[in-house]
Structures are given as structure tokens and as C-alpha cells.
Amino acid sequence: MYEYFPIIAVGAIIGLAAIAFVLAYALMKNKKAAIGFDRHMSDGEIVRRLAGFAKPHIKAFAAVLLIMVLTIAYDIISPVITGKITQMVADDFELSRLWTFVAIYVGILLVSVACTYFQSIILQKIGQRILSALRERVFAHIESLSHEQLNHIPVGKLVTRVTNDTNSISMMFTHILVNLVKNCFVIIGIFTAMLVINIELTLMVLCFVPFVILFTVVFRKFSRKAYREVKDATTDINTYLSENLSGMKITQIFNREEKKMSDFRVKTKALGKSKMKEIFVFGIFRPMVYVLYMSSVLCLFYLSGKGYIDNTTFLGQTITAGTLVTFYMYISKFFNPIQNLAEQFNSLQSAFASAEKIFSILDMTPAMQDEPDAIELDTVRGDIEFKNVWFAYNEGEWVLRDVSFKVKAGQTVAFVGSTGSGKTTILSLICRNYEIEKGEILIDGINIKRIKISSLRRHFGQMLQDVFLFSGTIRSNIVLHNDDISDEEIMAACRYVNADTFISKLDGGLDEKVRERGNNFSAGQRQLLSFARTIIHKPSVMILDEATANIDTETELLIQDSLTRMMKIGTMLVVAHRLSTIQHADNIILLSHGQIKEQGTHNELLAMRGRYHKLYMLQYHAE
Ligand SMILES: Nc1ncnc2c1ncn2[C@@H]1O[C@H](COP(=O)(O)OP(=O)(O)O)[C@@H](O)[C@H]1O
Numbered sequence: 001m002y003e004y005f006p007i008i009a010v011g012a013i014i015g016l017a018a019i020a021f022v023l024a025y026a027l028m029k030n031k032k033a034a035i036g037f038d039r040h041m042s043d044g045e046i047v048r049r050l051a052g053f054a055k056p057h058i059k060a061f062a063a064v065l066l067i068m069v070l071t072i073a074y075d076i077i078s079p080v081i082t083g084k085i086t087q088m089v090a091d092d093f094e095l096s097r098l099w100t101f102v103a104i105y106v107g108i109l110l111v112s113v114a115c116t117y118f119q120s121i122i123l124q125k126i127g128q129r130i131l132s133a134l135r136e137r138v139f140a141h142i143e144s145l146s147h148e149q150l151n152h153i154p155v156g157k158l159v160t161r162v163t164n165d166t167n168s169i170s171m172m173f174t175h176i177l178v179n180l181v182k183n184c185f186v187i188i189g190i191f192t193a194m195l196v197i198n199i200e201l202t203l204m205v206l207c208f209v210p211f212v213i214l215f216t217v218v219f220r221k222f223s224r225k226a227y228r229e230v231k232d233a234t235t236d237i238n239t240y241l242s243e244n245l246s247g248m249k250i251t252q253i254f255n256r257e258e259k260k261m262s263d264f265r266v267k268t269k270a271l272g273k274s275k276m277k278e279i280f281v282f283g284i285f286r287p288m289v290y291v292l293y294m295s296s297v298l299c300l301f302y303l304s305g306k307g308y309i310d311n312t313t314f315l316g317q318t319i320t321a322g323t324l325v326t327f328y329m330y331i332s333k334f335f336n337p338i339q340n341l342a343e344q345f346n347s348l349q350s351a352f353a354s355a356e357k358i359f360s361i362l363d364m365t366p367a368m369q370d371e372p373d374a375i376e377l378d379t380v381r382g383d384i385e386f387k388n389v390w391f392a393y394n395e396g397e398w399v400l401r402d403v404s405f406k407v408k409a410g411q412t413v414a415f416v417g418s419t420g421s422g423k424t425t426i427l428s429l430i431c432r433n434y435e436i437e438k439g440e441i442l443i444d445g446i447n448i449k450r451i452k453i454s455s456l457r458r459h460f461g462q463m464l465q466d467v468f469l470f471s472g473t474i475r476s477n478i479v480l481h482n483d484d485i486s487d488e489e490i491m492a493a494c495r496y497v498n499a500d501t502f503i504s505k506l507d508g509g510l511d512e513k514v515r516e517r518g519n520n521f522s523a524g525q526r527q528l529l530s531f532a533r534t535i536i537h538k539p540s541v542m543i544l545d546e547a548t549a550n551i552d553t554e555t556e557l558l559i560q561d562s563l564t565r566m567m568k569i570g571t572m573l574v575v576a577h578r579l580s581t582i583q584h585a586d587n588i589i590l591l592s593h594g595q596i597k598e599q600g601t602h603n604e605l606l607a608m609r610g611r612y613h614k615l616y617m618l619q620y621h622a623e
């Protein structure tokens with residue numbers, strides 16, 4: 001009876017562990033909260049698409065697999081040699097044989113170390129290539145999205161896609177997949193070796209496998225959820241950060257640091273909590289597997305010790321001291337990959353979640369694409385016509401209602417009206433930044449939907465309400481990656497729009513550094529730079545949405561002067577805030593709530609004594 005005691009003890013330990021595990025599972029299952037991100041794609045589809053990224057590196061992967069077999073040889077052979085040495089020490093010791101064993105051992109160890117080194121070098125290379133290819137692909141795709149689509153995705157989310165998510169896919173290829181394959185090989189290899197050496201002991205080890213599988217299945221469920229939560233919380237923090245770092249100055253101006261900080265704290269706490277959950281799940285799983293491992297080692301000692309002393313045989317195999325040592329080493333090498341496999345399956349799930357998020361970006365068809373037979377415009381005269389145009393940013397909320405007007409080539413047309421009346425919207429529709437719902441917009445008599453977007457944008461110079469400057473230099477912000485433009489041309493453009501005065505006062509001149517968003521320049525200076533940027537690209541039609549930001553009187557005069565000059569270059573559509581600027585416009589269109597209320601020259605509109613007259617009198621008296 002006593003001889004069965006160890007077996008009973010081990011059985012009890014495993015049984016208790018299993019019960020505890022199932023109990024924990026049941027408890028946690030009740031608390032299943034909504035997971036922020038549900039998978040829509042099947043694993044098969046994700047694998048198929050991911051394989052596309054690995055395809056160019058198939059040869060390198062094959063090399064890695066080949067090398068891997070050599071590294072595994074160490075795992076399988078070293079316990080045998082150790083066992084043989086033990087056996088020799090137990091039986092009769094011979095120094096020369098010991099040296100042979102040591103030499104073989106050191107030999108395979110060196111080969112294994114070298115192989116591991118080369119394997120990781122190759123993998124790192126593949127990883128970096130896949131990573132940059134993926135990043136470029138995502139970035140290029142984001143570039144192709146329409147304004148409307150971009151409006152709907154927070155920048156922080158996009159940043160996470162391009163950085164974290166691409167990274168986790170590249171990690172999947174270089175670490176997870178490779179180790180997954182390696183662990184499978186190791187498990188199969190060790191299992192075969194064990195079977196050859198001793199069937200009885202192998203069967204004993206096998207008894208533990210169902211428990212491992214049970215633990216793994218339960219573990220997978222939890223960890224998948226934990227991974228998702230960590231991912232969602234990370235995206236959340238990134239989104240919050242990117243927005244609030246940009247708006248930090250507003251936070252400071254309105255003394256909202258405390259409030260923002262506490263919002264941020266909530267988010268970091270949420271991330272910390274989900275991270276803790278992940279660690280907790282792993283924290284339970286690893287000791288569980290360890291219990292199994294230790295139990296099987298105890299069983300090994302008991303069975304092999306008993307077998308050795310009693311000198312019993314099982315299927316004609318006896319147990320020796322060497323067998324005991326070899327099995328002891330095999331068992332530790334056997335449970336490790338099993339534990340790793342379970343964890344890697346989870347990382348794989350996490351990578352799949354990332355992949356799905358990236359694919360959801362890549363699958364957004366650019367809302368605005370050229371028609372197959374779109375026309376390339378070599379030149380644009382500059383006739384523009386709006387025919388009964390209706391437009392809404394959000395369905396049902398009309399921003400423009402039945403807007404019709406004509407602009408003849410070379411004319412200057414000005415839009416006036418209160419804030420929110422639709423001036424900026426009209427200007428952005430001309431360049432097809434958004435798609436209209438009803439009506440037609442014609443350029444030189446051609447519907448803009450039939451013109452290539454790139455050719456439309458090449459001939460139209462858009463100067464937006466908020467001037468965006470990139471970090472770089474004055475020069476790089478004016479030419480925007482067009483290196484064919486000489487400094488003389490740049491300076492000529494700057495002179496034309498009156499930007500030369502302030503540029504020549506800068507220490508660096510055209511090479512003066514522009515910080516992120518151009519925050520080291522005044523609003524007026526930024527506006528003048530945007531004028532220079534536009535006219536240097538020689539547009540046929542110029543579209544100007546004048547900044548409302550505070551501009552000093554001196555700069556304002558410069559801006560007005562350069563505006564008057566630019567009006568002579570070609571067709572110009574302008575939103576100006578000072579009616580004096582647009583007095584000479586060929587046509588002035590007054591908008592209210594997305595409808596044209598009045599239209600005509602300055603004098604005609606004044607004579608009508610309507611809304612324009614009222615607006616004019618207001619400004620006139622204000623001065
Ligand atoms: N990207 C957008 N998404 C949704 N609504 C918008 C967007 N841009 C502007 N709007 C809305 O469209 C209306 C007209 O805006 P806008 O053309 O910018 O006016 P204006 O330039 O005359 O001040 C406003 O009511 C504004 O709220």
C-alpha cells in the first residue's frame with residue numbers, strides 16, 4: 001500500500017490544481033465584460049493575407065527552418081550524452097571515454113550556439129523588411145483616403161496602426177511563428193527519443209498531457225481577452241495623447257491641466273489594469289504547468305527508482321541510472337515547449353487582432369477614386385460653374401442647398417457671409433475634396449467627376465483657412481518636395497506675395513527652421529508663406545480661404561496687397577474678411593445657411609440695399 005503513496009499524492013496535487021483552475025475559470029466567466037474589439041475575419045482569411053507579406057522572404061524562412069533543425073539536435077542529443085556519462089560513472093569510469101563524450105557535447109553545443117546566432121540574424125532582417133513594407137503600405141493607403149474618410153479616424157488610432165500593430169505582425173513572423181514551429185519540432189523530437197529509450201517512462205509522461213491540454217485551453221480563453229483589453233487600452237491612450245499633445249496650449253490657457261491629467265490618469269490606470277489582468281492570467285498558467293512538471297519528475301523518480309532497485313523490466317526494457325538522468329532532462333525540455341506553445345498561440349491571436357485592425361484600414365476603399373476613363377487636363381482655362389449643387393457632410397444635414405453660380409476664366413469671385421454659412425465648404429468642393437450629393441460642378445465645361453483628381457489638384461492652388469506648415473525649413477515648406485525650383489524662383493514668388501520682407505530679416509533666410517506646425521511664425525507670416533507656396537506651383541485657378549486669426553495691421557496690408565496682385569494671375573475664388581479687399585471682385589456672392597442670397601459687383605450689391613449693404617455698413621462704421 002505504501003508503495004502507491006507517492007502516486008496517490010501526485011494524483012491528488014494534479015486533481016486539486018485542475019479543480020482550482022476550473023473553479024477560477026467559472027468565476028471569471030461570469031464577469032465577462034464586453035470586449036471592445038470583436039473579430040470579423042476568420043483566422044483562415046487572416047493567415048492567407050498575412051502569408052502574402054511573408055512570400056517575398058520564403059527562401060530566408062526556409063533557411064531558418066533548416067538551421068532550426070540543427071539547433072534542435074542539441075536539445076535531443078545532450079540528455080542522451082549526459083545519461084551516458086552518468087551511466088559510465090555508475091558502472092566503471094574511463095577517462096578517455098569521458099573525453100569523447102565531452103568533445104561531442106561541446107561540439108553540438110557550439111553548432112547549436114552558432115546556428116541560433118545565424119537564425120536570429122536572418123530573422124531580424126526578415127522582420128525589419130516585413131515591418132517597413134507593411135508600414136509603407138499602410139501609410140500609402142492612408143494617403144489615398146478621402147478627406148471625409150480621414151475626418152472619421154482619429155490620428156492617434158492611425159499612429160497606433162502604423163507603429164504598434166505593424167510591429168506586432170512583424171514580431172509574429174520573426175518570433176512567434178518560428179518558435180511555434182520550433183516547439184512543435186522539439187516536442188515531437190523529444191517524444192520520439194523518449195519512446196526509443198524507455199516506453200514505460202514515456203507512457204508515464206503521457207499521462208500528464210491531457211492535463212496540460214486542459215490548462216492550455218482554459219488559459220487561451222482568458223489570455224485572448226486580456227490581450228484584447230491591453231490592445232484597446234493602448235489605442236485609447238495613443239488617441240488621447242496625440243490629440244492632447246497637439247492641444248496642450250489650449251489646456252494651459254484654460255487652466256485645465258488638472259482635469260486633463262485626471263482624464264489621462266484614468267486611461268493609464270485602465271491600461272495598467274488590463275496589463276495586470278494579462279500578467280495574472282500568465283501568473284496562474286505558468287505555476288500550473290510547473291506543478292505538472294514537478295509531479296511528473298516525482299513520478300519519474302519513484303517509477304525509475306523502484307524499477308532500478310527491483311530490476312524489473314517493461315516490454316523488455318530495464319531502467320538504468322543513465323535512463324533516469326536522460327529522462328529527467330527530457331521532461332524539463334518537454335514541458336517548456338508545451339508551455340511556450342500555449343503562450344505563443346495567444347501571441348498569435350494578438351497578432352491576428354492587429355492584422356485585422358490593419359486590414360480594416362487597408363480595406364477602406366478610397367472614397368474618391370478616378371473613373372477608369374478620367375480625363376487628364378493639360379491646361380485649365382478657369383471657367384467654373386456650380387449647377388444646383390447640394391452637399392452635406394452628414395446625411396440629411398444640408399450645408400449647401402441648390403447653389404448655382406458661374407465664374408468666367410480670369411475673373412475674381414468673392415464669397416461673403418456669416419460663419420458657418422458654407423464659404424469654406426464651397427471652396428473645398430471645387431477641388432473635389434468632398435463628393436457632392438446632387439447637382440454638378442463644371443470646370444471648363446467638364447464635370448469634375450470625370451477629371452483626374454491629381455490633374456485637378458495640380459491646376460488649382462488651394463490656400464486653406466488654417467495654414468499648415470510642416471517641420472523643416474521655409475524653403476521645404478514652399479517647394480514641398482519639388483527640387484526643380486531654384487532659389488531665385490522661390491524669392492521671386494516671395495517678393496510677389498510680400499513674404500520677402502520678413503524672410504530676409506530671418507537669420508537663416510530660406511533655410512530658417514520651421515518647427516512643427518510652424519509654431520515659430522505668426523499667423524500672418526504663415527499666410528504669406530502659404531501664398532508663396534501656392535503661386536510657385538503656378539496654378540490656373542487660385543482658391544483662398546483667408547485666415548480669421550489675429551493679424552497685425554502691417555501684415556494685413558501686405559496680405560491685401562499681395563491678394564490684389566494674385567487676383568491678376570488667373571481665376572480666383574476668395575473668402576476675404578475685409579470687404580475692402582474684395583471691392584474690385586468681378587462678382588461677390590453672399591451666402592446664408594448654405595444658400596446664395598445675393599450676387600453681383602460691389603456697387604450693384606450696395607445699390608440693392610440688402611444684406612451686403614448691411615454688412616458693409618457694419619464694417620464701415622466699425623472702422
Ligand atoms: N468636416 C465637417 N464635418 C461636418 N460638418 C462640417 C464640417 N466642416 C464644416 N461643417 C459644417 O458645415 C457648415 C459650413 O461650414 P463652413 O463651410 O466651414 O462655413 P464658413 O467657412 O462659411 O464659416 C457649418 O455648419 C459646419 O458646422
Ligand SMILES: [Mg+2]
Pocket residue numbers: 423424425465545
Ligand atoms: Mg470658413
